[in-house]
Amino acid sequence: MAEASFAGGQTTEASNPVVDIGDVMQKMAEHKGCGTEGGSGKASCGSSAGPADMPPEIWEKVKNHPCYSEEAHHHYARMHVAVAPACNIQCNYCNRKYDCANExxxxxxxxxxxxxxxxxxxxxxxxxxxQMTVLGIAGPGDPLANPQKTFETFRLISEVAPDIKLCLSTNGLALPDWVDEIAKYKVDHVTITINMVDPEVGQHIYPWVFWQNKRLQGYEAAKILTERQMLGLEMLTERGILAKINSVMIPGINDKHLVEVNKAVKSRGAFLHNIMPLISAPEHGTVFGLNGQRGPTAQELKALQDECEGDMNMMRHCRQCRADAVGLLGEDRSAEFTTDKIMEMEVEYDSEGRKAYQQAVEAERQAKVAAKADELDGLEKAGDIKLLIAVATKGHGIINEHFG
Structure with a gap:
């Protein structure tokens, strides 16, 4: 029998004499404002904001959530469990696949x-x-189209591991019916995928929705969906549950319209807006992929994110995870935890050990923040630095990829 241990964790040494060129370049970008992956240099950094930028109770919710805090995703991990196979809508960009390790x-x-x-x-x-702090249910269908499985999972986990944050991702159609249940299980992070607030636009994204035991199509389907999404978002805000909005940028269909989506969700209290590129490769078998609908270029995506950024927090570090992802954002360790492997494991859940480990991670994080502040101070004293340097990375702030 295998025994679980902390062997998979990251090291937590707070001091390192080697200069990290990635950190240096990040500081240089931040010298003029907030330079992050795809950042615009504005003073308001959205998901990269720190404790000084938000109320303490909000900071406590997001400080170690890798999806809600850009800085946290370098230090803390998340996992998704695939307990929700059914879905109550059809999206032209979606094709749910089972037992596919290559996508x-x-x-x-x-x-x-x-x-x-x-x-x-x-x-x-x-x-x-x-350092895994967050458990999410994101599919492969919609968690709220599978409410019994979803909330039974939350119940079991909250009983044995109450220190783990719970979150879910939903299309929002059934959200108003389950907000009270979400609050009951202290699920304080909910992501809603909202791609339109105008049914004229939505009918080109959603072929149908299944609502009140009927399949609705076209304009009527999109109208019901957007009404339910807006109502659900308002209900979450009333209960103090943080809402992140995911929007898929589809050139020629909703790319211009997403500015209106941004305004609508901001006015209803959304905490974070994540505009993602359409994944439209034909081999994925989606309607958009098979019909030749292109995704946005990196420049188009950034321009839209910049246009929407202001008082609204924008997420720019999304990795568009699988519904069974495990690990830090940008990595997938799910193959280490297949059902046959975990059933052989003797697991002793050491909540105090996890707490101590995360305190060490947080100490390292704060040490890096302090070091960055010192470097920024040095840059201020040195005056403007103008350099043009090209690097390549696979993520996590490390230069570990070559050109060509």
């Missing part, structure tokens, strides 16, 4: 789990990766 995108999973299997998997991952 990394939303809606794809290798294994579907029961709530009991999911609970065991969460304990196994949390015991092996002590």
């Amino acid at each position: 990394s995108r939303p809606g794809v999973v290798s294994e579907r789990l029961t709530p009991e299997q999911a609970s065991k998997k969460v304990l196994a991952v949390a015991s092996t990766i002590p």
